[in-house]
Amino acid sequence: MYSFEVERPTSVADAAAALGKDEAQALGGGQTLIPTLKQRLASPSVLVSLAGIADIKGVSVDGGTVTIGGGTTHGVVAAEAGAYPALAALAGNIGDPAVRNRGTIGGSLANNDPSACYPSAALASGATIVTNSREIAADDYFQGLFETALEEGEIVISVKFPIPEAASYQKFEQPASRFALVGVYVAKFADGVRVAVTGASEGGVYRWSEAEAALSGNFSADALDGLTVSGDDMISDLHGSGDYRAHLVKVMTKRAVAAAS
Template structure:
């Protein structure tokens, strides 16, 4: 790999200061960033590791919400969120493979916003709040298209606050080579409505399927989605699947998620 500087601050303040340097970028689990640096798709001059900051790690229940530190690994979320928010824990347990889950983090996944990543669906589908060192950002405002988020230069995600739904499930059609979602649906049923978030399908990245949400709000059964579909227009087309195939999978995976949520 090309040469770059590495710093590992012990506090958030030090990390923010280090990120003020020209060409600095945060490093969390590194499971996407390091691979993309090897390919020169990304070439920061300074990597600021967030792994040494204890305040960014952990899973805690705060009233009706589950708060997860941004540098918490997928493996930790899969284990420690299981009793409070099993739908989200199950999603975290399906990301990548066991070794990737031991390094990859919630904050890293969200900041990257890969259009086929799992966590954006869980965060948008939960209507979670992304907390940074500067502000709080609603999930509906956070994801702004493929690999694009509301984060500003030097802004670090510190935690994510998930309202805990009555029921939730993630249904992922695995792309077995990459272990990302070929298309996946996250469905969450709250007292005041249903949220459906789709990843892996749209060229704009994760999105909410409003028609399905409306149908499921009055009848939370897979059959409530009969006759509903999303247009193939704007869906990802690649060697793994055509836009029409992915549009079809949106319906299939949403039905499966509703059935799994029970």
């Protein structure tokens, strides 16, 4: 690694000011950024730790919406987001206990790793990402591999999740990392079904519109029988080919529907 300064603000305003410095970068739980620094794939001059900002932590429920602070760890989401069982279950299966007790939902969404779990939950749920300056619909937030709509200095303050009638996340995980080789999140709302896929596409998390249309008319695994998924533009690596991941997309979607039904 190399030399850098660390700022530890205790308010969102102070954090935003610190992020205005040259080559400053926000640090959430550090589960992605610290390994990146060790490999010298990033070289910020200032790390702005968000760990001391109490206002961006915690889980609350208001009517049909679960709001989770951006600084809330996966472990806390798993323990306290019971009003949205599928989301709590997803959080409880991220990484291992060390990762769940350090990693944060805001850090995961800001990083937008193509194999991360939370992006599929946000996209399938039609969540709203609240920053220190605006609110961004999940459909507008994710913009490709490690790319989001966040601008320089923006901090994920909270994420608002509408609670669906039924939902499930099914992950075919890579055993060593426990990242999703393919993960599918299905959420059924009164006005239709949303299906989000992570771990598969070279473009990052995406909605499978054909499955959404089929399931909105018939919410059962059988409704997917006539659909096919192309291996084109799917990730192909030592863990699996594009065609293999395409096959898994349909398999995991069927499992998610069956679990949610």
